[in-house]
Amino acid sequence: MNPLAEYRLRMTRRQLLANTLRPMGAAALASLLGPAVVPSLGRAIAGGSAASIGGPSGAPSTPGVANTRGGLPELPHFAPKAKSVIYLFMAGGPSQIDTFDYHPEIRKLHGQELPASIRMGQRITGMTSGQKAFPVVAPMFKFEQFGQHGTWVSELMPNVAQIVDEIAIVKSVNTEAINHDPAITYINTGAQQPGKASLGAWVSYGLGSSNRSLPAYVVMITRGEGNKQALYDRLWGSGFLPTRHQGVKLRGGNDPVLYLKDPEGMDRAMRRRMLDRIAQINEQEFQEFADPETETRIAQYEMAFRMQASVPDLVDLRQEPESVFEMYGPESRKPGTFARNCILARRLAERGVPLIQLFHDGWDQHNNLPKHIALQSRDVDQPAAALVLDLKRLGLLDETLVVWGGEFGRTIYSQGTLTKDNHGRDHHGRCFTVWMAGGGVKPGIEYGKTDDYSYNILENPVHIRDLNATILHQLGIDHNRLTFNYQGLDQKLTGVVPAQVVKPLLV
Secondary structure: OOHHHHHHHHOOHHHHHHHHHHHHHHHHHHHHHOOOOOOOHHHHHHOOOOHHHEOOOOOEOOOOHHHHHOOOOOOOOOOOOOOEEEEEEEEOOOOOOOOOOOOOOHHHHOOOEOOHHHHOOOOOOOOOOOOOOOEEOOOOOOEEEEOOOOEEEEOOOHHHHOOHHHEEEEEEEEOOOOOHHHHHHHHHHOOOOOOOOOHHHHHHHHHOOOOOOOOOEEEEEEEOOOOOOOOOHHHHOOOOOOHHHOOEEOOOOOOOOOOOOOOOOOOHHHHHHHHHHHHHHHHHHHHHHOOHHHHHHHHHHHHHHHHHHHHHHHHOOOOOOHHHHHHHOHHHHOOOOHHHHHHHHHHHHHOOOOEEEEEEEOOOOOOOHHHHHHHHHHHHHHHHHHHHHHHHHOOOHHHEEEEEEOOOEEEEEEEOOOOOOOOEEEEEOOOEEEEEEOOOEOOOEEEOEEOOOOOOEEEOOEEHHHHHHHHHHHOOOOOOOOOEEEOOEEEOOOOOOOOOOOHHHEO
């Protein structure tokens, strides 16, 4: 909607009368005091010139906006190891059993009933709770050992296998959630119920961004060929935080950010003058009602103006050398692919954006898992490995934390009928695998241990709260001190249950 029209629609009769009477009173005062006393009163009432409401660059000098872009004054709490986080989120729950958490003993157990002593009456989803049998399914893919420490990796991930000495594989991540929406909401916002602020929004709120021409939190989404789950905007939303901290979606194609272009016939100078006037109106409204969303609106208009120049440069990959496209694979030339988005993520990190999150949907493999997981792995294996190598090539890996993982894992037992070539796996939150690289994380290690069924954790459990606390820690944030008072509580990403930074993972 046109901002001036929106302003008029929102104005109540009382506000209209009050605003109308102000100039009359000011005019009466001016006539009593004389023009020599208040020579510029009329211009001030009318709103002033563009120069009077903006700094040298023409941006409105709204109280608090510049500080907000810089984050909270007390942050970072300590020297950060990472300046940016690139979170490769595999939505749907990749099977740890078929990718990284290999147990040779599973081959011998294939087809046998999962012992009740392993399940221990644990909660399972409604999709398999009615099954009469729970046969163990060994991976239908080969595993080999790679790297200096002989790390087992599936043939599904041949490129990631080549960089195992650069990554830390965490096999003991766990969550209480067992269904997609609460699980993906939980790991992204710290609660299974909607309404909380996302990881990226917390980072934007706390740290801001060193790049004033790009958002502090950018999201990109790709869809795989497997079963897809809904990815709601609230997964990167701001919750109770000011809405300017929500993630900005960067789309594939010729229009990466919606509503960013100027209308036909409007040049940059005209756009600048219009934004200055709108900022003046919004500032007047903020002074009267102190609604923080008014400041958000001012900041978002300004960000959109700056992004008109910064986004086209960001998505223009013509200057990238041929070797980069070869590294990321043939899909990297196609806008909107996961491979292409990995290159854009690297470019965003180069430009100082603190949180970049790539969602790749399609990992929900309840049936025909061998086919679907192979397609999903093909989409992400080469680009994810290339991202780590590319950051290292540019000297950015030490200051960029890369995280790969989903909202939970998959069960060792088959969902549905087990046949020679086909089976599915149900959701499993008791243990799943995440890998991390760069940003102060120890390279070439495995952390955590599961039982022979990849069902229960035997050593070093890492709750998703601990994972988020560790990500914040690498950005220089103490998760216990980054809070926001809402509904009478000091809210935080890691919630009220104690969370721990996983220090054995860190350099």
